[in-house]
Amino acid sequence: METKQDNKIPSPIDQQVPSEVPAIELKGITKRFGSVVANNAIDLTLNKGEILSLLGENGSGKTTLMNMLSGIYYPDEGEIFVNGSKVEIRSPKDAFDLRIGMIHQHFKLVDVFTAAENIVLGLPGERGKLDKNAVAKAVREIADRYGFEIDPNQKVYDMSVSQKQTVEIVKVLYRGADILILDEPTAVLTPQETDKLFAVMKNMKKDGKAIIIITHKLHEVLAVSDRVAVLRKGQYIGDVPTSQASQQSLTDMMVGHAVSLNIDRPMADSLKERLRVEHLTVKNKEGVKKLSDVSFTAYGGEILGIAGIAGSGQKELLESIAGIQHVEEGGNITYIDPQGKGIHLEGMDPLDIIRKGILLSFVPEDRFGMGLVGGMNITQNVMLRSYRKGAGPMLDQQTPRKLADKIVNDLEVVTPDINRTPLRRLSGGNVQKVLVGREIEQSPTVLMTAYAVRGLDINTSYTIYNLLTQQKMQGVAVIYVGEDLDVLLELCDRILVLCGGQVSGIVDGRSITKEQVGLMMTKVGGGE
Amino acid sequence: MHISKRDGIATWKAWLIRLIAVLIALVVAGFVIMMVGSMRGVSLNPIKVYMSMADGAFGTSSSWMITKMRSWITIRDCMILTCIAIGLAPAFKMRFWNIGAEGQMLVGAIGAAFCMINLAGKVPTPVLFLCMVVFAILAGAFWGFIPGFFKARWNTNETLFTLMMNYIAIQLTSFCVALWEYPPGSNSVGTINGAGKPNTYIGWIGNLFKKGFDDDYMIVVLIVLFLAALMYIYLRYTKQGYEIAVVGESENTARYSGIRVPYVYMRTMAISGAICGFAGFLAVSAVSRTISIDTAGGRGFTAIIVAWLAKMNPFVMIGISALLTFMSKGAIQIASDFGLNEYVSQIITGIILFFILGCEFFLNYQVHFGKQKQ
């Protein structure tokens, strides 16, 4: 079933609805994933010709809420009104028919196509003809109208991230969207590119478009939006006109008052230097710096928290220590073994690290993408790090099986059958217990964890916190990359704050306030 | 209608579905044979057709001598097909599409035939056998290693690469056939060390223990069963087998755990090629005692399907190979009994494989009819 699509660019005059009717009104929207409430009874309005910032920490439910507008999710409860009338949005096509367009963080573009080809993809066109010049002309018109810079004939694979983003936005406009939702558009942009994007957004606003921008960068909120709505842990906290907001007031709304979690934080008797990182710089495949000149030391007997907005270089930092990332010349990663001897890790691959007997454990962020094998059972996953042990070509299955039993018993992993059920079929919490359990059972001297409690329920999260604290008390240097500031503040002895691949500061976990960390996350040094 | 992925399925259910698929396939194949027969003016009764097939594979309605011989030949051919599939198992476990078994088998056969022709009578027979096996294995391993190396180094598409290697091997075989042609002008190598020639029966595997006895099928069966057990153990109980499984599931996890992925690619492909090369040795030494481009005869391709359907389990491969060998032997018999031609076996094999392949869908997915739940 295909309905005819109208792809001419509408002008504001087309709108017959009086302007005081909001473009979008959400009433009591609730969305649950299993037992987790991602959005709880949220009310939100978006007016025409307005830029609304949707602000909140990672996991506060911003993207989930917007996905219900773009037809990816369907709300469990609540109503959506577009231009005053109640609507049902069940698919991206429904959203598009309502002239709602969302620009996702992960672009949906065909690499070998030109910008113009991507923009018209899937549209019927005139008798199936693909008139590239006409499309290019229409694209240029849109570009001129809003101040984009775009070459319709450039191939996507030749484009920078910001150019790809431009294509996505033009694609949505070309299809006639009046309501645009941008999901963290600036996360991948340089400051200059961000400025350009904001200029374009302001032009679109002038043209009568309504725009929602999801972000957690406070200075951007202040720079571009008319109004700010804040979400926290799935709850709608409130909204405020940008003119009346400050970084401080927004931070307060976003992070809320410090919540006491009652995580036990004992002091270790003595601290021992375990890992020293100096002037670490990492570039990604495209040659973009993901970490620049990072230096710190991790001590046995403490938990070093790493805070920062998602994508500030956390992943690269841990992976380069684990030997998976290529490290630029001039950076040093020194592991100090129990005898006090320093071993340089830079230039080693994971096998070298294992062969040197370096006791380094790593709980990576994407469990099944790296760290675990979804199709294998618990025992087979437990032996992933240790299967080389023992002479001869045969696999020792007995020791890992016992270890698997131990982990299952100690951490109360729920599984139908240790030796048969593939890991993929366990719940997220149980999977994470297996991963953390395995890494701890290696008796490491340095234990790195990335988002170790992401997607886990409260009880499992506490189990993990306790395990990490136990490790710390046994003299292990624990590195904890986290996203929940409340946890970081109660769990960690020291907190290293990353901002855009740089160390924004290293602070004492016991004396720092949530607001201070929040500011450091958005601005190197955190100063006003 | 709504389709969703299954979380898993009880083993008995899975086998029941497969059994049903095979049965439907047999019925459909029976119909096709009937149809074909009626087009040719031969009226065929499906039951009779399958009895005829059983006769072709096991000589059920023939004398004891023929029964014994046909059964042995069927079993031997089944074992050789299994042997190739065993060779493919490690590559497929690693999710490496080795379509090149045909070529790996042929170069193995060339290696074995080379030794048989050039070394027979010059070295003691056990040494000759050792040479044949080693040459066959090395040639096959080399043929497998090349695409493995290029995949590891430059990420070339292995499906297309191994496919091309087959045809290079076929031409190489034609080259050797022309080189070793005997008698001249026959455009074939003829039976190597056959009766009445110098070095009679040397290099024939049946002649390994008893001189002059050339039909010791049991040796092939034992060797392949041994290989099946070995591969089963290799994949399930060795460190290398574990590495192969991890690389197949997730390259990133493999790197994380210190597995050097390119090295595993090359090693596994060499092993895979080596076993296919060994199958080439069996085909020369135990079956044809000659070499031609038909030495592999498409079995390298059929084995891909066998290995895939058996989910890389060597013992299941024996069962599937047995079914396919039975069908093709049987079809040849139908052809001669009812005046059809032998290509009917390929038609039937194709139909059965289509059904077995298709039924996997019902093992992995659930089909819900009616209204979709939100």
Add this chain to the structure above:
Amino acid sequence: MNGFVSFLTSLPSLFQSGVIFGTVILFGALGEILTEKSGNLNLGVPGIMYLGGIAGLASTFYYENLLCHRLNIAPNPVLCIIICLAATFLAAACGGLIYSFLTISLRTNQNVTGLTLTIFGSGIGNFFGGSLNTLAGGVGQVNVKVTSELFRAFSTDLVKTVDGWTAKLGFGLGTMLFSYGFLTYFAILLAIFLWWFFKKTRYGLSLRAVGENTATADAAGINVTKYKYLATCIGAGVSGFGGTYYVMNYIKGTWENQGTIEALGWLAVALVIFATWKPLRAIWGSYLFGMLYWAFFYIGGLTRSSQELFKMLPYVVTIFVLLFVALRKRKEDQPPMSLGLPYFREER
């Protein structure tokens, strides 16, 4: 040196042989390019070419030798060609339909399904081909003389005229270029059409998107299943013409079962890689492959064994292209990104 000179003088003749085999390969490859653009890697091309070839032969055999014979009328030339081409296309497209149903609807593995289709198709082809031979009283006896001649007909006037112009060059350009049956030129037109379709139409754009990035195409509202089915079935139909061309133009309306169609079918798969999925490049690539196939015949001083080594050339060249493409990393030369991958929207 002598060998080289004789090679040069035999070039026109080599070219002619190359074009004939090349056209068989070209049809196979064009169909496969269309199929692969939708993300389906169909290794059943040889089987499909068998299906097409036997359907073309059997249908005209029945029309020309049985029906017309019984009614005692002369075969109608137009009908001969229509029947032959329609039967070819339908039979080959049915092969594609089996493949599509299994891989797209039942999500079976593409490699395995394609190989099975090759087994099945060559079985069907050789079985019925063999039966036709028996029916006609022996190998080489099946003769659809009228149809085969129609397929091979060309304008002798045109050839002579052009030959006359180029007589001074020492070879006949007319013979080289215009002495082939109409399907030869149809293949070239088809290649140009496909190029136009991929580059200049929205349907072509959508199809390429399906093969490159299925999820993106799906999100853009393209009916992925429909495109995959259509591309695969029509692609198979096109590949089928390769079989018929071989049967009608090369072995002149007879049947042989020496596996040449299969060998040419695999060359067609190789040619897709060689042409880096571009229809226009497939045109000259196919003639090059055809000439490489026959090169041994025209190079003097080769022993029979070294001739066999020469026949490797198309495959070796293809491997080099594969390597070159992987090394050069030019995006336009890469296989469609989703080639060989199953697509299930709800896959997480």
